[in-house]
Amino acid sequence: xGATFVVTLxxxxxxxxxxxxxxTCLDKLSARQHYRWVxxxxxxxxxxxxxxxxxxxxxxxxxxxxxxxxxxxxxxFGAVALLTWHGWWMRSHARLLQDDVQRRVLxxxxxxxxxxxxxxxxxxVFREGAETVLFLWGLVSQAxxxxxxxxxxxxxxxxxxxxxxxxxxxxxxxxRLSVPRFFAVTSVVLLLVAAGLxxxxxxxxxxxxVLPQTEALWDTSAVLDDASVLGGFASGLVGYRARPTAVExxxxxxxxxxxxxxxxxxxxxxxxxxADDAPRATPRTRSL
Amino acid sequence: MRRVLxxxxxxxxxxxxxxxxxxxxxxxxxxxEKNRFQPDxxxxxxxxxxxxxxxxxxxxxxxxxxxxxxxEKVIPPGKTVRIRVRALKPGAYGFIGEYHEKTAKGRxxxx
Numbered sequence: 392x393g394a395t396f397v398v399t400l401x402x403x404x405x406x407x408x409x410x411x412x413x414x415t416c417l418d419k420l421s422a423r424q425h426y427r428w429v430x431x432x433x434x435x436x437x438x439x440x441x442x443x444x445x446x447x448x449x450x451x452x453x454x455x456x457x458x459x460x461x462x463x464x465x466x467x468f469g470a471v472a473l474l475t476w477h478g479w480w481m482r483s484h485a486r487l488l489q490d491d492v493q494r495r496v497l498x499x500x501x502x503x504x505x506x507x508x509x510x511x512x513x514x515x516v517f518r519e520g521a522e523t524v525l526f527l528w529g530l531v532s533q534a535x536x537x538x539x540x541x542x543x544x545x546x547x548x549x550x551x552x553x554x555x556x557x558x559x560x561x562x563x564x565x566x567r568l569s570v571p572r573f574f575a576v577t578s579v580v581l582l583l584v585a586a587g588l589x590x591x592x593x594x595x596x597x598x599x600x601v602l603p604q605t606e607a608l609w610d611t612s613a614v615l616d617d618a619s620v621l622g623g624f625a626s627g628l629v630g631y632r633a634r635p636t637a638v639e640x641x642x643x644x645x646x647x648x649x650x651x652x653x654x655x656x657x658x659x660x661x662x663x664x665x666a667d668d669a670p671r672a673t674p675r676t677r678s679l
Numbered sequence: 680m681r682r683v684l685x686x687x688x689x690x691x692x693x694x695x696x697x698x699x700x701x702x703x704x705x706x707x708x709x710x711x712e713k714n715r716f717q718p719d720x721x722x723x724x725x726x727x728x729x730x731x732x733x734x735x736x737x738x739x740x741x742x743x744x745x746x747x748x749x750x751e752k753v754i755p756p757g758k759t760v761r762i763r764v765r766a767l768k769p770g771a772y773g774f775i776g777e778y779h780e781k782t783a784k785g786r787x788x789x790x
Binding site: 596 | 728738740752753759
C-alpha cells in the first residue's frame with residue numbers, strides 16, 4: 392500500500408500544484424465564474440489520459456514504440472511554452488492588479504485568454520496522467536483477480552487524494568496572500584516548475600538519442616533520491632534531478648535567466664512611473 | 680515562433696527516430712514476469728547502441744524506467760515494446776519497473 396501511495400502522490404503532485412495556482416489566479420482576478428474553464432481543462436486532461444491509456448493498450452508495433460514518447464515530449468514543451476506565457480502575462484499586467492476597478496478591466500482582458508488557463512490545466516493533468524491511469528488500472532485488475540490485496544489500489548487512490556489535498560492547500564494558502572504577493576510568489580514557482588519541465592524534456596530528448604548524450608554533472612542521489620517522496624516533490628516543484636546531465640543543467644540555467652528577465656524585469660512604461668508600481672508587494676499594497 | 684520551434688523539435692524527433700529504426704542495432708530480449716525482469720542483468724558492449732525488446736507477460740501494465748538513461752516506457756500487459764538505447768560508456772545503469780519498484784529491478788552493464 393505504501394509503495395503505490397508514493398507513486399500516485401509523486402505523479403499527481405505537479406498537476407495538483409498547477410491546478411491550485413491557476414484556480415487561485417482566477418480568484419485573485421475576481422473571476423471565479425471562470426473556474427469552469429480550468430475544471431474543463433483538467434477534466435479534458437483526465438479524459439485524454441484515459442484515452443491514451445486505452446490507446447497504448449491497444450496499439451502495437453512502431454506506434455507503441457514511439458507514439459507515447461512523441462506525445463510526452465510535445466506535452467512537456469507545450470507546458471513550458473504555456474507557463475512562460477502565463478508568467479509573462481502576469482508581469483505585464485501586474486500594475487493593473489492594484490485596484491479593484493483596474494482589476495475588472497484586467498478580467499475583461501483575461502476572458503479572451505481563458506483557453507490558455509484551460510490548456511495549463513490540461514497539460515498539467517495529462518503530463519503524467521496516462522501513466523497514472525495505467526498504473527491504477529493495473530492495480531485494480533490485479534486486485535480483482537486476487538493476485539494482490541486491494542491495499543495496493545487503495546494506496547494508489549489515497550496518493551492521488553493526498554496530491555489533490557496539497558493542491559487544495561496551495562489554493563487556500565494562495566487565497567490568503569495579498570494580490571501582488573501572490574503573483575510574485577506564483578511567478579517564482581512557475582519559473583522553477585517550467586525550468587524543471589524544460590530540463591525534463593531535454594533529458595527525454597537525450598534518452599531518445601535526438602540530443603547528444605552528456606555525462607551526469609553531479610550525483611546527489613545519496614542525499615535526496617529522485618524516487619523518494621521528497622525527491623518527487625522537489626522534482627515537481629523545482630525540477631530536481633539527482634544526476635542531471637550537462638544539457639539539462641544548461642537548459643535549466645538558460646531558461647531561469649531568460650524567463651526570469653521576462654517575468655521580473657519591470658516593463659519600460661512602469662519604470663518611468665516609478666518604483667511604487669513595482670509588481671512586488673510593498674507594505675502599502677498589502678491592504679488589498 | 681514557438682509553434683515553429685515546436686514543429687522543428689517534433690521533426691527532429693521524427694527524423695532521428697526514423698533513422699534509428701532504419702539502422703539495425705543488436706536486439707536484446709527482456710521479459711517481465713511476476714513483476715520481475717528476466718534477466719535482471721544485461722551485458723552489452725560499450726559504445727554500441729542497442730534495442731531492448733521488452734515483453735510484458737503479466738496481466739497488468741509495467742513501466743520500464745531508467746532515471747540514468749532518461750527512459751520511461753509503459754509496457755501494456757501481453758505486449759512487446761522496442762526501446763532504443765544509445766551507445767553507453769562502460770559502467771552499470773540501473774532500471775526498474777516503476778509500477779512494481781520493490782521486485783522489478785535490474786541493470787545494464789556495459790563493458
